[in-house]
Amino acid sequence: MARIGIIGGEGRMGQAIAALLGETDHEWAGGVDRGEDVARLADGSDVLIDFSSPGALAATLHAAIGAGIPAVIGTTGLSEENHQAIDEAARAVPILQTGNTSLGVTLLAHLVEEAARRLGPDWDIEITEMHHRMKVDAPSGTALLLGEAAARGRGIDLAENSERGRDGQTGARERGTIGFAALRGGTVAGEHSVILAGEQERIALTHHAEDRDIFARGALRAAEWLIGREPGRYTMNDVLAL
The missing domain is CATH 3.30.360.10 (Dihydrodipicolinate Reductase; domain 2)
Known part of the structure; x- marks a missing residue:
C-alpha cells in the first residue's frame, strides 16, 4: 500500500485519480492546488502525481527532492526549461514524465x-x-x-x-x-x-479515450511502478517494459 499525493487535486485528472484510489489498496495522502503547500504533502506521501500546470512544476520537483520520493509528471504543455528541470530532478529522485498515462x-x-x-x-x-x-x-x-x-x-x-x-x-x-x-x-x-x-x-x-478514468488508471499504475526505483528519468514505456 502506498500513500499517493496529488498535485492539481481539484482538476479533472486529480479528481479522477482520487476517486479511483478508493478501488485500490493505496491511500490518498491529499491533494494540493496553486499556492498550497506542496512540500507538506510530499512529506506525507510515498509518491506524487502531478497533473497541474507547467508553472507549478518547479514546486513539485523541489518538494519531491526534499522528501526523497518519486513523482509522476503528467502535466502537458511543458517548455524546454521545464524538461531541463525534470532532467536535473531525476538525478536525485525517480521521475516519470509523459504526455499521456494511458x-x-x-x-x-x-x-x-x-x-x-x-x-x-x-x-x-x-x-x-x-x-x-x-x-x-x-x-x-x-x-x-x-x-x-x-x-x-x-x-x-x-x-x-x-x-x-x-x-x-x-x-x-x-x-x-x-x-x-x-x-x-x-x-x-x-x-x-x-x-x-x-x-x-x-x-x-x-x-x-472513452473516459478520463483510463488516464487515472495509467497514472496509478505508473506511480506503483516508480516506487523503489533508482533516481532517473522514466517513461510509460518502462512501465510496460517496451
Missing part, C-alpha cells in the same frame, strides 16, 4: 515508432487529435508524444521536421515531415490518429 496510447506510440522506421520517409505522416472545448494547449501532449515516436523511428528531430496550422497557399507537402492538426469541441476525452500515407495505400493507427 497504457493503450503507450503501446500505440510503440507501434507508430516501428511503422515509421519500417516504412521510411516516402510515407507521409499526419497526426490528428480532438479534445474537449476546455483544453488550452495544442497540439496535445499525446499528439506530440506520437510525433516524437514517429521522429525517433525515422531518426530525425521533430521540431525541425513538423508542419502545423496549414492555411492558405501553403505549397506542396515537404517530403519526410510530420504534420499535426488539432480539433476542439464538446466533451471529447481524447481521440488521436496517426495516418501513414503511401502510394495508393494508407495506414491509420487510432486510439479513442
Whole structure:
C-alpha cells in the first residue's frame, strides 16, 4: 500500500485519480492546488502525481527532492526549461514524465515508432487529435508524444521536421515531415490518429479515450511502478517494459 499525493487535486485528472484510489489498496495522502503547500504533502506521501500546470512544476520537483520520493509528471504543455528541470530532478529522485498515462496510447506510440522506421520517409505522416472545448494547449501532449515516436523511428528531430496550422497557399507537402492538426469541441476525452500515407495505400493507427478514468488508471499504475526505483528519468514505456 502506498500513500499517493496529488498535485492539481481539484482538476479533472486529480479528481479522477482520487476517486479511483478508493478501488485500490493505496491511500490518498491529499491533494494540493496553486499556492498550497506542496512540500507538506510530499512529506506525507510515498509518491506524487502531478497533473497541474507547467508553472507549478518547479514546486513539485523541489518538494519531491526534499522528501526523497518519486513523482509522476503528467502535466502537458511543458517548455524546454521545464524538461531541463525534470532532467536535473531525476538525478536525485525517480521521475516519470509523459504526455499521456494511458497504457493503450503507450503501446500505440510503440507501434507508430516501428511503422515509421519500417516504412521510411516516402510515407507521409499526419497526426490528428480532438479534445474537449476546455483544453488550452495544442497540439496535445499525446499528439506530440506520437510525433516524437514517429521522429525517433525515422531518426530525425521533430521540431525541425513538423508542419502545423496549414492555411492558405501553403505549397506542396515537404517530403519526410510530420504534420499535426488539432480539433476542439464538446466533451471529447481524447481521440488521436496517426495516418501513414503511401502510394495508393494508407495506414491509420487510432486510439479513442472513452473516459478520463483510463488516464487515472495509467497514472496509478505508473506511480506503483516508480516506487523503489533508482533516481532517473522514466517513461510509460518502462512501465510496460517496451
